[in-house]
Amino acid sequence: MLVAPSILSADFGNLARDVKAICDGGCDFVHVDVMDGHFVPNLTIGPVVVESVAKSTIKPLDIHLMVENNTFFVDLFAPFKPEFISFHIEAEKHPHRLIQKIRSLGIRPALALNPHTLPESIEYLLEDVDMVLLMSVNPGFGGQSFIPSVLEKAKKLKSLIEIKNPRCLIEVDGGVSDRNIELLKEAGVDIVVAGSFVYKYPSGIARAISALK
Ligand code: DX5
Ligand code: ZN
Numbered sequence: 001m002l003v004a005p006s007i008l009s010a011d012f013g014n015l016a017r018d019v020k021a022i023c024d025g026g027c028d029f030v031h032v033d034v035m036d037g038h039f040v041p042n043l044t045i046g047p048v049v050v051e052s053v054a055k056s057t058i059k060p061l062d063i064h065l066m067v068e069n070n071t072f073f074v075d076l077f078a079p080f081k082p083e084f085i086s087f088h089i090e091a092e093k094h095p096h097r098l099i100q101k102i103r104s105l106g107i108r109p110a111l112a113l114n115p116h117t118l119p120e121s122i123e124y125l126l127e128d129v130d131m132v133l134l135m136s137v138n139p140g141f142g143g144q145s146f147i148p149s150v151l152e153k154a155k156k157l158k159s160l161i162e163i164k165n166p167r168c169l170i171e172v173d174g175g176v177s178d179r180n181i182e183l184l185k186e187a188g189v190d191i192v193v194a195g196s197f198v199y200k201y202p203s204g205i206a207r208a209i210s211a212l213k
């Protein structure tokens with residue numbers, strides 16, 4: 001299992017230290033949650049902070065946009081050369097065009113789906129993306145409870161992916177812990193995002209990441 005800790009659960013007063021801790025602890029990606037206060041009822045970080053994170057990390061960035069004006073935010077974050085940018089299908093009128101734009105910037109495009117959104121709704125976009133992010137909580141906050149229906153949804157998505165684009169990865173985001181990681185693996189998930197589990201694990205960040213792996 002690939003692990004992408006979410007820095008939303010980091011101490012923002014010690015962000016460089018907390019980014020280094022997940023990199024040293026063996027994470028695969030650094031997950032960056034960008035919220036605009038419109039698509040979700042929370043505001044997080046912009047380009048000034050992400051630039052600092054990009055400078056202090058040795059691991060690739062996985063930027064998760066939870067915003068209404070996706071194109072504007074893609075242009076803001078593209079200079080920091082993230083591995084992935086995911087955007088929410090619920091917030092985008094022209095997802096196919098935006099996917100092409102992200103790829104033309106040398107970034108791997110990904111689609112994010114809220115808990116209620118059907119995997120079939122992105123069937124005709126699957127061949128164009130490198131990853132699908134399935135939300136297993138309502139986007140907006142860390143530390144929420146895992147919504148178990150994502151397991152069935154991941155299995156459905158996996159069968160569509162096998163037909164349309166077998167190289168497309170499945171990422172699950174929200175409420176991930178050592179209590180659901182085996183079920184996520186069985187459901188075909190490749191990458192998990194974990195915020196509070198990683199940053200609040202009693203015996204430390206490195207042990208939390210290895211527990212998930
Ligand atoms: C929620 C974010 C998640 C969140 C995960 O909107 O997309 O990445 O930070 O945090 P936990 O693992 O605490 O649910
Ligand atoms: Zn996220």
